[in-house]
Amino acid sequence: MPHILMRERAWPSTIPAEPRYPGLARALAQSPAQVIMEVAESGLRGRGGAGFPTGRKWGFVRPDPERPPYLLCNADESEPGTFKDHWLLEHDPHLVLEGILIAAHAIQARRAFLYMRGEYASLLSIIRQALEEARRAGLVGEDILGLGRSVDITVVLGAGAYICGEETGLMESLEGKRAYPRVRPPFPAVRGFAGQPTVVNNVETLANLPWILEHGAAAYREIGTVDSPGTKLVSLSGGIAHPGVYEVTMGYPLRDLLEREGGGMLPGRRLKAVVPGGSSVPVLTADEAATVTIDFESMQSAGTLLGSGGVIVFDDSASMPHLLQAMSRFYADESCGECTPCREGTGRMAQIVDRIVAGAGQPDDLDRLLRLAGNIEGRTICGLGDAAVQPVRSMVTKFRGEFESRLRPDAAPTPNWQRHGHGPRTARYGALAEEAARSEPVGGRPTYRQ
Ligand SMILES: Cc1cc2nc3c(=O)[nH]c(=O)nc-3n(C[C@H](O)[C@H](O)[C@H](O)COP(=O)(O)O)c2cc1C
Ligand code: SF4
Numbered sequence: 001m002p003h004i005l006m007r008e009r010a011w012p013s014t015i016p017a018e019p020r021y022p023g024l025a026r027a028l029a030q031s032p033a034q035v036i037m038e039v040a041e042s043g044l045r046g047r048g049g050a051g052f053p054t055g056r057k058w059g060f061v062r063p064d065p066e067r068p069p070y071l072l073c074n075a076d077e078s079e080p081g082t083f084k085d086h087w088l089l090e091h092d093p094h095l096v097l098e099g100i101l102i103a104a105h106a107i108q109a110r111r112a113f114l115y116m117r118g119e120y121a122s123l124l125s126i127i128r129q130a131l132e133e134a135r136r137a138g139l140v141g142e143d144i145l146g147l148g149r150s151v152d153i154t155v156v157l158g159a160g161a162y163i164c165g166e167e168t169g170l171m172e173s174l175e176g177k178r179a180y181p182r183v184r185p186p187f188p189a190v191r192g193f194a195g196q197p198t199v200v201n202n203v204e205t206l207a208n209l210p211w212i213l214e215h216g217a218a219a220y221r222e223i224g225t226v227d228s229p230g231t232k233l234v235s236l237s238g239g240i241a242h243p244g245v246y247e248v249t250m251g252y253p254l255r256d257l258l259e260r261e262g263g264g265m266l267p268g269r270r271l272k273a274v275v276p277g278g279s280s281v282p283v284l285t286a287d288e289a290a291t292v293t294i295d296f297e298s299m300q301s302a303g304t305l306l307g308s309g310g311v312i313v314f315d316d317s318a319s320m321p322h323l324l325q326a327m328s329r330f331y332a333d334e335s336c337g338e339c340t341p342c343r344e345g346t347g348r349m350a351q352i353v354d355r356i357v358a359g360a361g362q363p364d365d366l367d368r369l370l371r372l373a374g375n376i377e378g379r380t381i382c383g384l385g386d387a388a389v390q391p392v393r394s395m396v397t398k399f400r401g402e403f404e405s406r407l408r409p410d411a412a413p414t415p416n417w418q419r420h421g422h423g424p425r426t427a428r429y430g431a432l433a434e435e436a437a438r439s440e441p442v443g444g445r446p447t448y449r450q
Helices: 022-028 032-041 054-059 084-091 093-107 118-136 167-174 201-213 217-221 252-262 297-303 321-334 338-359 365-376 384-398 401-403 425-440
Strands: 071-077 111-117 141-144 147-157 198-202 233-239 245-251 271-275 310-315
Touching: 022 054, 022 093, 022 321, 032 093, 032 147, 032 201, 032 217, 054 093, 054 198, 054 201, 054 271, 071 093, 071 167, 084 093, 084 118, 084 201, 084 233, 093 147, 093 198, 093 297, 093 384, 111 167, 111 252, 118 147, 118 384, 147 271, 167 198, 201 217, 245 252, 252 271, 252 310, 271 365, 321 384, 338 365, 338 384, 365 384, 365 401, 384 401
Parallel strands: 071 111, 071 198, 111 147, 233 310
Antiparallel strands: 141 147, 233 245, 271 310
16 A cells, blocks of 8 residues: 555654755746646645645635735644544654645745644644754755745644634634634635635645655556545544554545454444544444445545544444534534524534433434534534534434434433543543554554554
8 A cells, every 4th residue: 555644754753853855846846836737637635624626726826926825734633533633743744844835835825834733732842843954954944945935834833622723713813813714705715814815734635745746646646546546544543453543545445444454343342333534524334334435435425524534433332322412512612603503503402412312302302403403504604513413414314213212211311421421431442542552553554652
């Protein structure tokens, strides 16, 4: 399996004291328009969740010396079940910095920001050291490699809120304001950070650029599928033997990821469900999970999304109502409150799931949940509203019997530990993560270590 992101130099974790950025050197030898063309031809699609073509996004920025654009690297990574950007920043910060510089050259930005979620503060020293090394090697700042281009990178730590990962919320936060998402249009490429044209790209998207520039669009196209070229970093977690971050070729079967890289289910357990792209995408049943491949088109035809690539595995001991309770509470907590359908709707959905779990649900609660979901979807300022709807609709529809059994008069009340999510299962997954952190790389591929 070809590796683009987990390169030799990334494992074991050694940060080169004298970095070389061959992809950047090739980019700077070309005009910005040529770099945009190369990336467009590579077919690279954004890894932040929506899968938007990167070259096309850059093409929306119109060069205007009066209004210099900004490049923002989105390292907020708050999507539940997602921890691959953390891996990249920790193990290969130079790859990310090189990607930022290539993107900045393409859109003719002189300033770039790396916006990182507040909880990733422990990565600051690693990134600052890498930045300093790059600066000393003449790769960041004025007159990069003596080729006349200047780009500076500033690292900024957010306060830690899910909505700061939404691109316009991120810009507000970067401007020192509360991260209320903006109504579009105008789109960021026209009016973004500080009122200037802006491109926001995910860490993993940017980390693909050095390889593309070094090896060319045609070579990149040979990896993965027609509509999803390249590889994907997957954060694998939940009831699986070897949780971790894995790089797989797009088109790789999800079942193989679980069985080979993931080492299969825990002893005596069967697969019940999989969330394939972070908690904001529809859940797959075990049968559905057996047929999909890891790429944008296969996930979409199975009625779900590749999203952030956060694969969360649930075995037959998992209670879907309890899982939905945790997710619904998350979205209700993280809703910024700016627009009514999301502010009121996410709170209401969480209340209803709470009472179903507590054994106090009303007979029409499941239909009420689905109706509420329909009233939120597509009617909000940003994507958080749509995201909150996906677990509700998919879990209630696909595991309806389990929810209905909690609506019966004889449904057992839920013990406190389950209501608050601090149960034996949580403890066991925690122990598994610790075990994985101690383990050696699986099958030659690095596992996530924290
Ligand atoms: C509620 C919400 C949270 C988001 N969080 C992130 C995030 O943590 N990281 C990220 O890259 N994109 C996140 N996104 C997507 C960004 O808005 C944006 O589409 C992405 O950063 C673009 O990068 P890409 O084109 O490289 O994929 C989020 C979107 C929404 C609606
Ligand atoms: S959808 Fe939710 S998070 Fe997004 S702007 Fe509206 S209230 Fe805020």
